Amino acid sequence: MKILVCISNVPDTTTKITFTANNTQFNPAGVQFIINPYDEIALARAIELTDGGNGSVTVIHVGEAANEPTIRKALAIGATDAVRVNAPAHDAYFVAVQIAAYARENQFDLILTGRESIDYNGSKVAAMVGELLDIPSVSIIKKLDVDGNSATVEREIEGGKELLTIPFPFVAGTTEGVAEPKIPNMRGIMSARTKPLTVVEPVTVQNNSEVLSYETPAPRGQVKMVAADDAAKLIYLLHTEAKVI
Amino acid sequence: MPVLVYAENTEGKFKKSVFEAVSYARAIADQNNTSLTAISIGNVDAGILNELAKYGADKILNVANDQLKNFVNQAYASVIASAAKSEGSDVVVISNSFSGRGLAPRVAVKLEAGLADGTVALPEQNNGKFTVKKTAFSGKAFATIELTSANKIITLTPNSYQVTEKPTGATAQDFSVEPKESDFRAVLKEIAKAAGKISLPDAEIVVSGGRGLKGPENWHLVEDLATELGAATACSKPVSDAGWRPHEEHVGQTGIAVSPNLYIAIGISGAIQHLAGISSSKVIVVINKDAEAPFFKVADYGIVGDAFDVVPKLIEAVKAFKASV
Numbered sequence A: 001m002k003i004l005v006c007i008s009n010v011p012d013t014t015t016k017i018t019f020t021a022n023n024t025q026f027n028p029a030g031v032q033f034i035i036n037p038y039d040e041i042a043l044a045r046a047i048e049l050t051d052g053g054n055g056s057v058t059v060i061h062v063g064e065a066a067n068e069p070t071i072r073k074a075l076a077i078g079a080t081d082a083v084r085v086n087a088p089a090h091d092a093y094f095v096a097v098q099i100a101a102y103a104r105e106n107q108f109d110l111i112l113t114g115r116e117s118i119d120y121n122g123s124k125v126a127a128m129v130g131e132l133l134d135i136p137s138v139s140i141i142k143k144l145d146v147d148g149n150s151a152t153v154e155r156e157i158e159g160g161k162e163l164l165t166i167p168f169p170f171v172a173g174t175t176e177g178v179a180e181p182k183i184p185n186m187r188g189i190m191s192a193r194t195k196p197l198t199v200v201e202p203v204t205v206q207n208n209s210e211v212l213s214y215e216t217p218a219p220r221g222q223v224k225m226v227a228a229d230d231a232a233k234l235i236y237l238l239h240t241e242a243k244v245i
Numbered sequence B: 001m002p003v004l005v006y007a008e009n010t011e012g013k014f015k016k017s018v019f020e021a022v023s024y025a026r027a028i029a030d031q032n033n034t035s036l037t038a039i040s041i042g043n044v045d046a047g048i049l050n051e052l053a054k055y056g057a058d059k060i061l062n063v064a065n066d067q068l069k070n071f072v073n074q075a076y077a078s079v080i081a082s083a084a085k086s087e088g089s090d091v092v093v094i095s096n097s098f099s100g101r102g103l104a105p106r107v108a109v110k111l112e113a114g115l116a117d118g119t120v121a122l123p124e125q126n127n128g129k130f131t132v133k134k135t136a137f138s139g140k141a142f143a144t145i146e147l148t149s150a151n152k153i154i155t156l157t158p159n160s161y162q163v164t165e166k167p168t169g170a171t172a173q174d175f176s177v178e179p180k181e182s183d184f185r186a187v188l189k190e191i192a193k194a195a196g197k198i199s200l201p202d203a204e205i206v207v208s209g210g211r212g213l214k215g216p217e218n219w220h221l222v223e224d225l226a227t228e229l230g231a232a233t234a235c236s237k238p239v240s241d242a243g244w245r246p247h248e249e250h251v252g253q254t255g256i257a258v259s260p261n262l263y264i265a266i267g268i269s270g271a272i273q274h275l276a277g278i279s280s281s282k283v284i285v286v287i288n289k290d291a292e293a294p295f296f297k298v299a300d301y302g303i304v305g306d307a308f309d310v311v312p313k314l315i316e317a318v319k320a321f322k323a324s325v
């Protein structure tokens, strides 16, 4: 089984987000970058599914050379090989076109992404890749079991879940439940240095969105404290002042 | 060129987030002096379909095709794209629900459209620039995005646009489509829903518990308060990691992002990853025994106290309040 796992490189979850250049650019100064936490779940499941030489796991990342430590980490966790598309990730559509182009050339049974990137939070790449390749996609799955030439997935819906059976090839975005993230061991870290990391040049894309600026949310007003033995007062304030109940 | 809005049904009914999307799409149509077409797919009764007229739909398309009874994103995307083409719509609005997230990117690719996902405000249109504001960095920031393509898809975050009545008197008409066989490769086997529970992404009030509640056996406090308030329940990540609560209740940067009118946090410290998922809540109440807990810094109302004393009193106070109104 050949699996492609799409990896994005995101600010560590503890990062306080700031911007530069008149709020038009994310400020990476002092920021630690990590594999997007949901992509770690996808990677872990891909490694489980190909365990014992039953196939291969290729990771793909669209981004600049500076992001290679994240790709090496994926190799250390257990991916077979890696591909970097040498271009900044302009937006989800740009990324999806690059991934689809690579997948078209290299034919995978299964393409996994995370449910969303924790920086742009689009949940877009999986479904866009599916559409570009004209294959099924499920954006947010909590379970993935393979059975011969198809898989059963559990899709998250409001207040419940759906079970779907989908023949390969298809694209799915993983979230908690699919697998536990794996921590690289010493052997993995050593072997990651020698595993193949291929750099490919991007295909041309007609961009259709541009980020113009960023802002941080307006700070909230002063917190109003209510005494622990005066629950009725809180309810009164929520009704008359905040008007939310 | 009418704006097109997809009205997602849930078991034959429309949820409030759909009326929000229709109201939002109506406002975009008004910005452009054009009309609004709504499209529904699946089995929805005429009386219910016609509710879409109340929020400003000038035309209501109904796709009642047995093959399309259940949601399959690939097939639904084809239907919506073909409706957009036949209506000549250059703006398509979709709710940012779980299904919407699987659908909108496919529609965007089909229509060669830029996609603004999870928007929280009406677009601005000045000097031929079409810009929209969306959340980014897991609620730690907002981004203003320009959609530069001729066609544009917008997915609207639930609970971020006011439902607005603007009755048109339109009634539903059939829209027939010939679905492609290859759009149905994914086959739905089963739908499982927790009966009678309010779903977290839709909830207007959320009661959430953290490690301060000590163990799953104490969750009746969270559940009882939620029941009294008509709220959904949520939890912090360590709580779902420990198996005290199911994963789908975990909110935060690596869980669900919610934007309810009221978020009540009980025994949660307020770590940056937790705040990322709840910071767009309109009003935040924090109950924590530690006056120094970081959560108080982003709260609107706070109680310093032991949850095991405070929450039962709060439940009684809500009951008394409900009896008085």
Ligand SMILES: Cc1cc2nc3c(=O)[nH]c(=O)nc-3n(C[C@H](O)[C@H](O)[C@H](O)COP(=O)(O)OP(=O)(O)OC[C@H]3O[C@@H](n4cnc5c(N)ncnc54)[C@H](O)[C@@H]3O)c2cc1C
Pocket: A013, A037, B209, B210, B211, B212, B213, B235, B236, B237, B238, B239, B250, B251, B252, B253, B254, B255, B266, B267, B268, B269, B270, B271, B272, B273, B274, B277, B287, B288, B289, B290, B293, B305, B306, B307, B308
């Ligand atoms: C990569 C990564 C991603 C993460 N993503 C998320 C995420 O999406 N969501 C998330 O929630 N967390 C996330 N976390 C974890 C986060 O950093 C915190 O560890 C977590 O939010 C803490 O949960 P808590 O507040 O329930 O527990 P604690 O931090 O242990 O806080 C418990 C609180 O309860 C209070 N308390 C104790 N007893 C009582 C009592 N009797 N009455 C009242 N108050 C009491 C304490 O004062 C304390 O403030 C993530 C962490 C990492 C590293």
Ligand SMILES: Nc1ncnc2c1ncn2[C@@H]1O[C@H](COP(=O)(O)O)[C@@H](O)[C@H]1O
Pocket: A005, A006, A007, A008, A009, A036, A038, A039, A060, A061, A062, A063, A089, A092, A095, A112, A113, A114, A115, A116, A117, A118, A120, A121, A122, A123, A124, A125, A126
């Ligand atoms: N630059 C990138 N390179 C490779 N994969 C990516 C990139 N950006 C996003 N992805 C994948 O797409 C998923 C969803 O991202 P998004 O649509 O931005 O929320 C992520 O979880 C990754 O698996």
